[in-house]
Amino acid sequence: MAAHIRRRLRKGATTTAVAAAAVAALAASQAPAAPLAEGSTGGDQQTAGGESGGPEDGAATGNSPYYTDLPPLVTPNRPGSSSNLPAATGSAEAGIPASVLAAYKQAERTVATTDPACRLPWQLLAAIGKVESGQARGGQVDANGTTPTPILGPALNGQGFALIKDTDGGAYDGDAVHDRAVGPMQFIPSTWATWGQDANGDGRKDPNNIYDAALAAGRYLCAGGRNLAVAADLDRAVLSYNQSTEYLRTVRSWFAYYQRGTHEVPDGSGVLPTAPSTPSPSPGPRPGGTTSPTPGGTTSPQPSPSPSKPGATKPGPGPSKPGDGTTGPTPTPPPRPTPPPKPSPPPAETFGSLENAGTGPLTATAGGTFDQRVSVRARNALGAPMAKVPVTFTVTGTTGTLFEGGKKTVTVVSNADGTATAPTLKAGEKTGEFTVTATAGTTRPRTLTYAASVTARQADKIVRTDDKALVAAPGEKFADAVTAKATHKGAAAAGVAVTATMVKDGPGLIGNDKGPYFKDADGKPLRTLDLTTDADGLLQLPEIFADENPGTYKLRLTTEGGGSVVIELTVQAPEETAPEETETPEA
Known part of the structure; x- marks a missing residue:
């Protein structure tokens, strides 16, 4: 950690002239960005906690040190200006490691869904990530986005x-x-306790995970109803992260730089921060004037820039004659402007692997809709999430299950975080097992197979629709039909299998071999029958007949899903009525 701390500026130190020159040059050379809000001044001034606009007292980082590297300058230095400005060269600085970039963009999308009024740009997260940790030390993260060792600030x-x-x-x-x-x-633990997030779905809120940390930073910056499209709100948000106006200017510089364009680089290959960009001043020529050794051991000072416009300074007197014992200033012609380097195209990614992205159990009842959707994540050869990878999902089996839209095969292109999610599955009417296969890659295809199942329709309750007494004489038919209704979680259960059984008292209400019965197609007695509810969950049993044995009997109806009801059937002879006595007329 010491090597990293040496490359970070201690918070609260006075900004040196070199840093001021760098900021001034940057402001003059970069494309215009949103100005600092009124009241945000130069220098490394510390703002009061109440003025920072932070969601809580203090700052997210506890005002820890931060990297002060500035983005590359896109125009040449003016004649006579310092050539030691703290800027990296080349387009490599615009490269952001793949997993880190994916985390920033995912956080932007998530916050846009939950807090659209904030208008959080991912480039702001990238700017803070650059200043706080050099984009997770150049993208040194594992396949889940976690740093191999914690990135810690000083005590x-x-x-x-x-x-x-x-x-x-x-x-x-x-x-x-x-x-x-x-x-x-760079969250301090007390801030993380409030703002920590689980953005990668692993069940942990880990400040060392770039996905978790980026989303937490996004929500923290948006706190208090801020609109980050407004300059004043953006400044307050950044100052809530670290209460230093120099920190604000550094973040603002990277924010503007990333807004002009970035490209993705492999994890672990990002540009690391250089030495601190604000060295302590030392006695000698003022900033802008330099000395260079000459063969005689003497030095020839170079002229400092004058207040006039570039190129307006007249050359001074020529060099002194040999042997006059004096040395004089030698004018330096203005350097020719050098066009900014063209950004090199990002290296082509190579597809490497396919992994599950949180797909849950795939089970649904016949004719229903699956709650879970098959989701996979594509990764490149270096293990980083890979976008724009076509993934083909295929349903195989005899259940009749199809994707939404009636298709057995669909192709989905992975998004910025490498995930591709299949459409919703619609279960067929046949119960049983089937599979869903995800395939990606052409030269070396990668495949994931998911087991799925369709279960019978369910009803957790079945009841009679009336309470009429069911009575028949021996050898006769019951006059009233038996009707019932099946429901599942209170809703009518259509197409549910129901078993009707004539039972008698005993352990578990065992099947009866006498008493009421149904008839099969040949008219023979049948005391067990398999039936199905209609579209409204209703069931009407076929006719029931009584044999010659009077008594009280039971009919049990059971459903798939655990619904059950027992209905009483009575077989009794009709009561005999005495003949009425009639009077015989007397003779």
Whole structure:
């Protein structure tokens, strides 16, 4: 960590003239960006906690140190200006590691869904990630977006930094005495406890995971109803992260730079921050004037730029004559402008692997809709999420299950985070097992196969639709039909299998071999029958007949899904009525 701390500027140090020159040059050379809000001044001024607009007292990072590298200048230096401005060269600085870039863009999409009024741009997250950790140390993350070792700031012990005593027992930062900023976005543990997110769906809120940290940073910046399209709100959001106007200017510079264009680079190959860009001033020529050694051991000072316009300065007197014992200033012609380098095209990605992206159990009842959708993630040969990969999903089996739209095969292109999700599955009417296969790649195809099943329609309850007594004489037919209704979670259960059985008392109500019965196609007694409810969940049983054995009997109806009802049937002879006595007339 010490190597990284040496490359970071201690918060609260006075900005040197070199840094001021760098900011001025940047402001003059870069494409225009949203101006700093009124009241945001130059220098490394520390703002009051209440003025930062932060969601809570203090700052997300505890005002920890940060990298002060500035983006490349896109126009040449003016004549006579310092050639030691703190800027990297080439288009490599515009490259953002694949997983890190995917995390920023995913956070932007998520926040746009939950807080559209914030208008969070992913480039702002990229700017903060650059300043806080050099894009997770150049994209050193694993396949899940987690750094191999924690990225930790110095102990916030009040010696040059804020004093923040331990709040997490060392759980995140390994320090049980003082808190430290943690992870690619440098959250202090107390802030993470409030704003931590689980963006990659692994069930953990991990500040060392770039997906979790990027979403947390996005939500933190949007707090308090901010609209980041408004310059003042954006400034307040950045200052809530680190209460330093120099920090604000550095983040603003990278934000503007990334808005003009970026490209994706493989994880682990991002540009790392260089040495601190604000060295301490030393006695000698003022900034802008340089000295260079000459063969005689003497030095010839180079002229500093004058207040006039570039090119308006007249050359001074020529060099002194040999032997006069003097040395004089030698005018330096203005350097020719050098066009900015053209960005090199990003290296072509190679498809590497296909993995499950959180697909749950694939089960549905016949004719129903599957709650889960098959989702996979494509990765390149380096293990980073890969966008624009065609993934073909195919249903195989005899259940009649199809994708939404009636198709057995569909092709979906992976999005920015590498995920491709198949359309919703519609279960067929036949129960049983089937599979869904996801395939990607042409030269070396990768395949994932998911097991799925269609189960019988369910009813958790069945009841009679009336309460009429069911009575018949021996050898006769029951006059009233038996009707019932099946439901599942209170809704009518259509197409549910129902078994009707004549039973008698005993363990489990065993089947009866006498008493009421149904008739089969040949008219023979039948005491068990398989039936199905209609579209409204209703069921009407066929005619029931009584044999010659009087008594009280039971009919049980059971459904797929656990519904059950027992209905009483009575077989009894009709009551005999005495003949009426008639009077015989007397003779």
